[in-house]
Structures are given as structure tokens and as C-alpha cells.
Amino acid sequence: MPIWLELLALMLVAYAIGLAVGWAAWGRSASGANEGEDHK
Amino acid sequence: MSELLSENWWLLVIALVLGVVVAWWVFVGGRRTKVEFDSRDPLDEGASKARRNQALIDTPAPVPPPTPEGLAGVGAAIQAEAPAAPAPHDDLTRIKGVGPKLAALLHSLGVTGFDDIAAWDDATIDRIDAQLGQFAGRIRRDNWVEQARLLAAGDTSGFENKFGKL
Numbered sequence: 001m002p003i004w005l006e007l008l009a010l011m012l013v014a015y016a017i018g019l020a021v022g023w024a025a026w027g028r029s030a031s032g033a034n035e036g037e038d039h040k
Numbered sequence: 041m042s043e044l045l046s047e048n049w050w051l052l053v054i055a056l057v058l059g060v061v062v063a064w065w066v067f068v069g070g071r072r073t074k075v076e077f078d079s080r081d082p083l084d085e086g087a088s089k090a091r092r093n094q095a096l097i098d099t100p101a102p103v104p105p106p107t108p109e110g111l112a113g114v115g116a117a118i119q120a121e122a123p124a125a126p127a128p129h130d131d132l133t134r135i136k137g138v139g140p141k142l143a144a145l146l147h148s149l150g151v152t153g154f155d156d157i158a159a160w161d162d163a164t165i166d167r168i169d170a171q172l173g174q175f176a177g178r179i180r181r182d183n184w185v186e187q188a189r190l191l192a193a194g195d196t197s198g199f200e201n202k203f204g205k206l
Contacts, residue, residue, distance in 0.1 A: 006041075007048055011055040018059020026067040 130154045134191060136203050137182030142175050157188035 045052070129152040132143040149171055151157060160168070165179050172178065179185070183203075190199040200206060 003044065006044060007051065010045070010048075010052055014052040014055035015059040015062075018056040018061075019063045020059075021056075022060045022063020022067065026064060 130191070132157075134206060135182070135184055135187045137178055137184070142172070142178070145172065145175070154188040154192035157184050158192045160185050 129147065132138050132146055132151070132154075133140060135154075135157070138146070146152075146168075149168060151168070160179075165185070169176050169179050187199065187203055190196075190202070196206060
């Protein structure tokens with residue numbers, strides 16, 4: 001596997017981890033709040 | 041692999057930060073824009089009218105002015121002449137085989153009580169049956185007349201013996 005491809009794969013993994021962290025920080029709480037609104 | 045990581049860690053950090061920023065923009069930044077558009081609640085548009093109507097409904101009925109001496113008793117006489125309030129309807133859905141739709145159809149045909157159905161003869165059954173559309177044939181199949189006779193008489197045990205539990 002060429003080094004650039006390996007590096008690209010690692011960067012994609014890091015990007016995905018960033019997305020997951022962001023979802024855990026803001027996305028999860030926002031969807032939980034919406035669920036609460038439905039029960040009003 | 042470890043060499044690659046140690047030499048290019050800053051690239052991975054940039055990718056990680058980029059991912060976090062994109063996630064923030066999707067989950068927080070995008071939502072803010074949406075909230076601005078949704079800030080006006082369409083239900084509020086008629087709120088003042090609804091309040092006015094509710095106030096009119098809640099206002100107590102006006103008290104009639106006192107009757108002059110010469111006209112005493114006229115109000116009572118008029119009230120006596122007024123048609124009596126319609127008799128309360130029986131719940132026709134108590135008849136086995138009659139659901140809400142069929143009960144509404146019967147009401148529209150002027151059939152409102154068990155007494156009405158109990159009094160049907162063959163000719164009346166044919167006439168009503170012809171107006172029941174997709175429910176035609178139900179009167180005889182489910183024996184409405186017999187059911188209505190028992191229900192009109194208040195014979196619950198007789199009804200349940202013959203047609204099952206109410």
C-alpha cells in the first residue's frame with residue numbers, strides 16, 4: 001500500500017472520530033430534546 | 041505505521057478538528073438557522089380570535105327583562121307552545137352488528153331509538169334495507185328487530201342469553 005494512501009486512510013479515520021466526538025457533544029443532546037418536545 | 045503517525049500527526053489532528061467542526065456546524069450551526077425560520081408559531085395567528093370567541097362562549101346568558109304586569113304569563117305560555125326537546129337517542133351501536141357508521145346512517149334515516157326498530161314490519165325492513173347501501177341485508181341477518189325489542193324492554197339478561205354479552 002503506498003504511503004499516501006495509508007496516510008489518507010488514517011486522516012479519514014481521524015475525521016470520522018472528530019464527527020463522532022461532535023455528535024456525542026451536540027447531536028445526541030439535540031435529538032434528545034426533540035424527543036421531549038414530542039411528548040408535550 | 042508508528043513512524044508514519046509520528047511524522048504526520050499534525051495532519052491527523054487537522055482531520056480530527058475538521059471532523060469536530062463539521063459536526064458542530066451540522067448539529068448546532070444548522071439548527072440555529074432553522075430556529076430563526078421557525079420562530080413564528082402559526083398557531084399564534086388565531087390566538088386573539090380564539091380568546092375573543094372563548095370570552096363570548098363564557099359570557100353568561102343575558103337575563104330576560106322583567107315582564108310588564110299586563111303581559112304576565114305570556115312567556116310561560118310561549119314556552120309551553122314551543123316544541124319539546126327531542127327525545128334522547130338510544131345508543132344503536134348496542135345492537136350486535138351495528139357500528140358507529142351504521143348508527144350514523146340510521147340516524148340520518150330518522151331511526152334513533154330501539155322502539156323505532158322494534159316496531160318495524162317486513163315492509164319497513166325492506167324500505168330501510170334498500171337505503172343501507174353496502175350494509176344491505178344486515179337487518180335480517182343480525183335480527184335487529186328482535187335485538188331492539190329486548191333492548192327497548194330493558195331485558196338485558198334475555199338479550200345476553202340470545203345474542204351474547206352486551
